[in-house]
Amino acid sequence: MTPNVAVVVFPGSNCEQDVVYALRREGADADYAWHGDDNLGGADAVVLPGGFAHGDYLRTGAIARFSPVMGPVADLARRGAPVLGICNGFQVLAEAGLVPGALRRNEGLRFLCIWTDLIVSDIDTIATRACQPGQTLRIPINHYEGNYTPPEGVVPRVVFRYHDNPNGAWRDAAGVANDNGNVVGMMPHPERASESWLGSEDGRLVLASLVESCNLAALA
Amino acid sequence: MTSSNGSRVKAVACIDVMLKPGISDVQGQVVERSLPAMGWENVSGVRVGKHLELVVEGPSLEDLQQQVEQMCERFLANTVIESYSVSLTPIDA
Numbered sequence: 001m002t003p004n005v006a007v008v009v010f011p012g013s014n015c016e017q018d019v020v021y022a023l024r025r026e027g028a029d030a031d032y033a034w035h036g037d038d039n040l041g042g043a044d045a046v047v048l049p050g051g052f053a054h055g056d057y058l059r060t061g062a063i064a065r066f067s068p069v070m071g072p073v074a075d076l077a078r079r080g081a082p083v084l085g086i087c088n089g090f091q092v093l094a095e096a097g098l099v100p101g102a103l104r105r106n107e108g109l110r111f112l113c114i115w116t117d118l119i120v121s122d123i124d125t126i127a128t129r130a131c132q133p134g135q136t137l138r139i140p141i142n143h144y145e146g147n148y149t150p151p152e153g154v155v156p157r158v159v160f161r162y163h164d165n166p167n168g169a170w171r172d173a174a175g176v177a178n179d180n181g182n183v184v185g186m187m188p189h190p191e192r193a194s195e196s197w198l199g200s201e202d203g204r205l206v207l208a209s210l211v212e213s214c215n216l217a218a219l220a
Numbered sequence: 221m222t223s224s225n226g227s228r229v230k231a232v233a234c235i236d237v238m239l240k241p242g243i244s245d246v247q248g249q250v251v252e253r254s255l256p257a258m259g260w261e262n263v264s265g266v267r268v269g270k271h272l273e274l275v276v277e278g279p280s281l282e283d284l285q286q287q288v289e290q291m292c293e294r295f296l297a298n299t300v301i302e303s304y305s306v307s308l309t310p311i312d313a
Contacts, residue, residue, distance in 0.1 A: 058295075058296070059298055062295065062298070066295075094300075095298065101300060102298050102300040102301045104239075104243070104301055105246060105247070106246075107244070107246055108246070109246055109247065109250065149243065149300065149301050151300045152242075152300075168244075168246075
């Protein structure tokens with residue numbers, strides 16, 4: 001079965017087309033879902049793409065987390081289905097409490113649009129299933145608020161670590177997961193590393209992991 | 221929302237949202253480092269936060285205080301990294 005992946009479009013999202021393109025390349029039936037929808041049309045998985053949802057007013061993701069579509073997104077997450085938040089999507093997941101922690105301004109107060117080397121530190125998640133433990137992935141970041149901070153007294157699952165921490169993130173965390181590993185938030189953009197002519201194809205492993213996870217969830 | 225005697229109060233809520241003490245405040249540090257260049261060598265402990273104001277109406281100040289604190293908990297502050305304080309000033313009583 002071809003997995004059906006919904007890519008949520010908020011007002012201010014700007015990476016949804018790249019994500020849909022890259023997911024289709026990995027064999028998913030990917031399509032857009034509007035933030036005002038109260039259902040995801042029976043999707044097997046959902047991706048919250050990057051951008052500046054609702055202008056990032058108040059805090060990044062603070063308003064988007066109350067969008068009607070976030071109810072069905074939380075339902076999917078609770079059912080153990082794959083949920084991936086990329087960049088702004090990670091910030092929305094964090095505000096919604098679907099992954100632990102918060103994203104603060106980068107240490108150094110610079111907007112960072114650079115390539116990063118990520119070390120895969122947990123392969124038992126929907127974003128890393130197709131990776132090798134300790135594998136290095138070259139995937140770019142593009143953010144101002146990527147300084148990951150866990151809740152007090154909580155040690156979250158770190159899925160990707162920066163080789164050279166660019167933003168001050170706790171334990172070099174570039175991506176974290178919920179306890180189950182079915183909800184992952186990551187600051188780097190795998191869809192921007194999905195063609196050799198973009199400079200790297202390493203992001204394909206992340207999106208292929210998501211697609212593969214849909215198939216496993218369907219078998220379970 | 222009306223109290224038993226039907227009276228209502230209106231108040232301006234002033235809300236300050238600050239990064240929690242344990243969280244490094246990069247903006248505050250940059251401001252602090254800039255002040256000596258302007259001649260103020262006597263400044264420390266600079267912290268930068270957010271100030272919000274809103275007008276609320278309800279049966280009592282206590283009730284309004286509670287409501288605004290709920291707004292902060294759910295939306296206006298991210299309590300993973302931020303703390304908040306609320307102060308209410310009654311208007312046209």
